Amino acid sequence: MDSGIPRGTSFTNRIEDSYNDYMFGSSHISDEDSVLQAQTFSQMSPPQVESTTKKSLRGINFSIKEDILLVSAFLNVNQDVVKSNNQKRQTYWTRIWVYYHKWKTFTSEHTTGSLMNRWSVIQLSTNKFCGFLSQIESKNESCKTEGDKGTKFHYEHCWNLLKHSPKWLVTVNNQEPKKRRFEASSPSNLEFEHLEDDDALQVPIVNIERPPGVEAEKERLKKQKCKKGTTSHIEDVLNVMMEEKRKMNEMKMACIEKGRLADHEQEMVRILLEDKKLETEKMKIELAMKNLKEANVMEKMRLDKLKEDNEMEKIRMKQVKEETEIMMMDSTTKKQRIATHTHIKGLGLEASGRALPLAAGFVGQAEAREASGLVVDMIRQKKMAGRALLLAGPPGTGKTALALGIAQELGSKVPFCPMVGSEVYSSEVKKTEVLMENFRRAIGLRIKENKEVYEGEVTELSPEEAESVTGGYGKSISHVIIGLKTVKGTKQLKLDPTIYDALIKEKVAVGDVIYIEANSGAVKRVGRSDAFATEFDLEAEEYVPLPKGEVHKKKEIVQDVTLHDLDAANARPQGGQDILSLMGQMMKPRKTEITDKLRQEINKVVNRYIDEGVAELVPGVLFIDEVHMLDMECFSYLNRALESSLSPIVIFATNRGFCNVRGTDMNCPHGIPVDLLDRLVIIRTQTYDVADMIKILALRANVEDLVIDDESLAYLGDIGLQASLRHAVQLLSPSSIMAKMNGRDNICKADIEEVKALYMDAKSSARLLQAQQEKYIS
Template identity: 45%
Template structure:
């Protein structure tokens, strides 16, 4: 049995980008070109270049919350004292776990959650834990409230795009795949080196074996994926995309050089050609961008999306509703996390009130460290700087300051995360600093103290290193004290007139 494998118009090398392009192409509406332009899945410059760019972005930075792996709850939603990077805040984590279950069951769409607490009490950490627990399939968008004032678009458009980024559409489609173990690859090259390459590919399952003729692009795809005899691969007949599933168990005893990441799989069973249901998850914002611009697919990667017409969004909402009725797709309400929500003004709060009532609305989690303060854009005061009518729509989770034991445990976790060896005496000194100043300041001293220890060629951070960096870098309290002592030497000093309003805070 000999089959002809035709080359595809899509670039077969970039598997993730091609999958996204196929999903977005499936999501493209069928309206006229003036309103909703069509999109091609081919990417200028070849998939190899984009794949290289993707690999460059895989480096991981150590961030303020990079140690968070989840909420640290057991199966009964009871918080563990220390788990998955989370320490303390038992009541807040338990409440967040209840919210998380409601999100997974789809019973909380169109509501808001407010996380209120003093600075440095873990509000953002809990939100990051919820994002980790939701998994990759549920859209999670983080937004600082002050961001929307610096964009080139209107405030309501920026909020609308953030809302649409947080709503996923799970699209189901059936596709034909060829799945089998490679028995042999034969590639014939022209003697002059100018002509097109031709070849044959022999695939097998436990029940059958077939030889396919290869074209030029399929040979290039096989070379890019670096497949060899004994690999188990799948080939998408619609696009020609090749995915390597792993190496066959029958080749596990070969004397090939295989690394620890080599994955061994069983030889597929049954027919070579199979029909499988493929599920793509894209966000409404991605569909908006694709259908609003001629080069919408590229705009997703450049970030230059611009303002999107309401007519386009209405058509997309109508089409997605049709897909839901036909069973072709389902809506995945995600999470929109707005940090420092008190920085929004009264117009944005009015928009949020209306947006939360929409049928296709994500779960909005807000965080604020303010007490009773003015609502931005008005002369009225309100708790957390949020209007009362929006507070009525929100479930409020409160966070409390950390205890000494919890601060010590958090600093130990951060030392592990930042790969810093520290003596017990140094940890105790750092814990004392965290209690007297702030947890954030103590965490920032970990790496700087490590640099001081490395300069004196020590393997562990000791108390003398903590003392050195403590003297070099001021905390907020000592900085205020320094200002009070040398206030005459600073420009625009209003201390005499106002008695330094900060005295009351200290």
């Protein structure tokens, strides 16, 4: 029951729709839409209608604005289904008074009683107007409009807000017409004599559903809130996905545009280069044609002069032949090719381990050489296996020379495998496979076997033929008669025809020293007997002395192989002699990786040989120069490989300071991760001073058979100090050629200055590039 509401008609219409009807006109809106919009209207401001007329007091000092605000307050208080039911009178009109004063935009101090009285007047007048309007509409007279009224209705602004109230419409439809009597003599009653009929007083019935109850409205609000939350979450997710997709499309379009611009620029550069190349070719052709014409004239003159020279040469040769009959012959001694570190013969240490100032090709770096000597001793005692060493220092301070000196000190029996960090690359195998191959190349296996052999110099070699077992005219080798001679005596052997194939394969001839294994029949040619050393003046044979002892003897055969040799031999076994095997060997197949399973099987065999005492493991040295060129995967693999049971001594070398590890953004010392750097023993090399550089230059000049005076060496030392030691060493050979061109046998300072003017060092080139940067393509 609605307490505090007059017993006449009640209004529960939405303020928003009523205001729109008043301002713009609107059709009837359903109750369901009214309830849905009423829930949001509580947060809206009341309508603000600007009056087009002056303020009218009309007896009780209420203006049109105040009437509209009062009706808005009434409708807003009654619109909430949950809160508007069962309200007390005082609470009800207090809420209307609070709403009225909250949203007013004018000066007004009306009390609750004043608002109640004003509302009763508005309600009564509006109800009367609605009754008269219903009677007129029931007549349905033509050419009649709302403007054809005799007396002005003062509350039309309130009626426009209240006329679509669903509760008021229901009340009007349920009212019964009052029966009144009118006198026939009254003129005013004659005009409305038919208004007493029920049909004339009936208002068109509007089917309006009853507003929902409190519980139903609460349940609907709860469901709507849940649905709104879920829908809002899905919309947020979809909006985020759409935004990400839009950003990705923008980035994709930007990349495509950037690539297109880059391709366009490259195409323009290529066209310019092609045009320049064509112009250059055209100039070359024109120059060549010009030179060809000149060359024809010069060639004719040269041929005439050559003809004269030939005649003169014939005369001179005839005179020389008559004067002497002695022919001078040059020495046939082979000359070793000179490389960068040819002069390194060892570390140059005393027996006590102290470094000599100048020994074994080394100058200076005493501390680094002594540290390397301790490493050599540990390697010989097999206490360095699985450990790593780092040679760190500026460029040109002898890091590679130290590694080669260690290799020279260890000897040729200890495997030494040098490599560069940039070699760890292949399009066919993994990077770790390249490292593992070099690891196993640096691990040697010394196999000792006691075999019965026949050894000696071949004195007779005659195959015996017999009739072929298949018949016909063909013949086959039945056996081979071979004679062997040693210091103690000779012996003749009758061998199987299969050994004859091995003799032919080894190209054995009379006078060669060979040995034949009794168990397997394997033949090995050792060399040529030194008794035939004077047979020829020039011969590419290796001469060996005549074997001692008996022809038949037990001999200890020592074979030095690496684990990689065993891997390769078992990974690609040599097949039979059929056509498919031969073609497979001739064709160069694609390089394949050696599986870990095969390596594990070979490791088992090697461990068995070591346990039986047949073989001995010789850990070698793996030298990786420019180690900063390796990436993070290689360094991780090295961490594990250094801890394996079969691991060589690994020596790293680098000339970098703090730099990024390749493939990452980590800035580490020497370009090596800290976890691997912690496992290394670091040997630091120092830069050379002028005195050491002069000694090194003198040593290199001696190795290259050059004659140079002290003044020139001092000048080269200054060049090495200003530029680099490598640049100074590289100037030696051009200076010797320049000295010979100037008619001198020794190098002087003038030759070095002339060569220095022709060749620039790296620092001078950098300064020139910086000064003339605008002339180069960047």
